[in-house]
Amino acid sequence: MSTPDPEAERRLVASIAAGDRDAARTLCEDYLPRLRAYVLRRSGLDNETALETAQETILAALRSAQVFRGESSLYTWLCAIARRKVADHYRRANRRPLSLDGLIVAGLTLIDTGPLPEEITEREEMAAAIHSALWRLPEDQREAVFRKYLDDRSVAEIAAELGRSEKAVESLLSRGRANLRKRLTGKGDGAR
């Protein structure tokens, strides 16, 4: 992926704000596939819901194009909108968490051995339950957890990306793990 040109991105979004259809087409073509892949990778949503979320993100960006200031890249801005949409989805879904013991035992068993068909379903359910718990965490904790365990970022890298100190990121990760455990065992909902 080439480095984004901030000036070109500001021009594109300004054209969208002015109602330019060609600019809207460019936004869809360039960002729909990436946003859908981002949502699929970072959530437990099914293929169809992930696509709908990516579409809603593009529509929300069209409607709020005039507030884009170009302080981050366009993709970063779109991803932030997508994360809010996914979090809204999980808040509405109100899924009941599975038991932590069951998840951990199932996790090791299923991932370390070749899966049978029914195990694939269980594995999907387990991933869905963990995502459901993760997406109910406060956003800063959730982002720290995703960057550490999914994106393999070091604490120093996460600190640079989130604009926090390394100590603050370690604290976020610690609280994120603790809250995730509570939510997976059904022992906590409003933890900070």
Added chain:
Amino acid sequence: MTANQWFEENIRRVLKGRAARVASLALPAEALADTLALCLGALRPRNRWPENTRLYVAVRARLAEDPVRALAGLGVAAAVIVYLGFGQESLAWLGSLLRGPG
């Protein structure tokens, strides 16, 4: 392996496992066209003059991007049109209006 490390390892495996499973899912063929139709429907109605003109869109885009420069450009364009349409006297007359009495 401690209980914490076990927990962390499981979270890592579940997240990465899920990401690997969905990485190869292709975008449905009609998805882009459907999204584009939604987007065009969501744009402001643009079937009225002057909103359906390229000039209007270009001016709005420039105004949103850099209002001072866009207004300066519009001012210069207006002065050129007045000069070409009505001659040098019209500019002198406009200048006298701006200078005020005395």
